[in-house]
Amino acid sequence: MTYIHLDHASVEIPIYNSRGRSLKAALLRQVGGAVEANSRDVVTVKALQDISLRLEPGARLALIGHNGAGKSTLLRVFAGAYEPTSGHAEIHGSISSLLDMTMGMDAELTGAENIILRGAFVGMSLKEAQNRVDEIADFSELGPYLHLPLRTYSSGMTLRLAFAISTTRAPDILLLDELISVGDAAFALKAQMRIQKLIDKAGILVLASHDIKTLKRYCDTAIMLQSGRIVAQGTIDEVLERYASP
């Protein structure tokens, strides 16, 4: 069974605990999530506020909103990386998110060893990760570099490996923060085709993007976030129209 249910979910991130006023004042004036100081003088960002939604198989949801509106934070809640600080999130199904793709990788280990390490990080058993090493190695096209420590890779090479690992399994729930472009032109095309396959197979797709063409291409419904709250919800066309209106 695949679903995402959020019930009045909020995420507050404590960011500052100080007597100093200038940074706090600057933070309180910022434009993204709502920033407040609580009674103990701890400044918190209300990155998400009172979000309730239900996504079932077949959902193709766009997250729309200006910088700092809460899109990435919501994707992190869907991914299970953030627990709501109040309210509930219930997520069922295998999840693949291309957020934080290199998290869990170790610069001192070889590419091949990192496949196992990062594989475990994204929920693979040791056996599954071992079985997938050849396919991931082929896709990444890193050849002999796979036996060298990650610290010898360029950032593009690291991303290629991370992408190959993160996309080797087709998930029930696919979470995308912009359609990233990985590697040079040839690799980017291959990566795009792989993402397309994952999108086609995914039961639930959630895509956060600022690119209207991309959103319209992949999503049929949308929510618009503002300061961490849902301020519009409906078909992709309805919400994009609301987004465009002043």
Ligand SMILES: Nc1ncnc2c1ncn2[C@@H]1O[C@H](COP(=O)(O)OP(=O)(O)OP(=O)(O)O)[C@@H](O)[C@H]1O
């Ligand atoms: N780790 C963190 N520590 C402090 N504040 C954070 C953290 N992560 C997010 N925020 C704050 O939460 C709010 C929502 O951020 P989020 O990254 O979810 O926005 P976004 O809609 O994805 O923005 P963008 O379009 O720029 O990627 C912002 O005000 C941001 O500053």
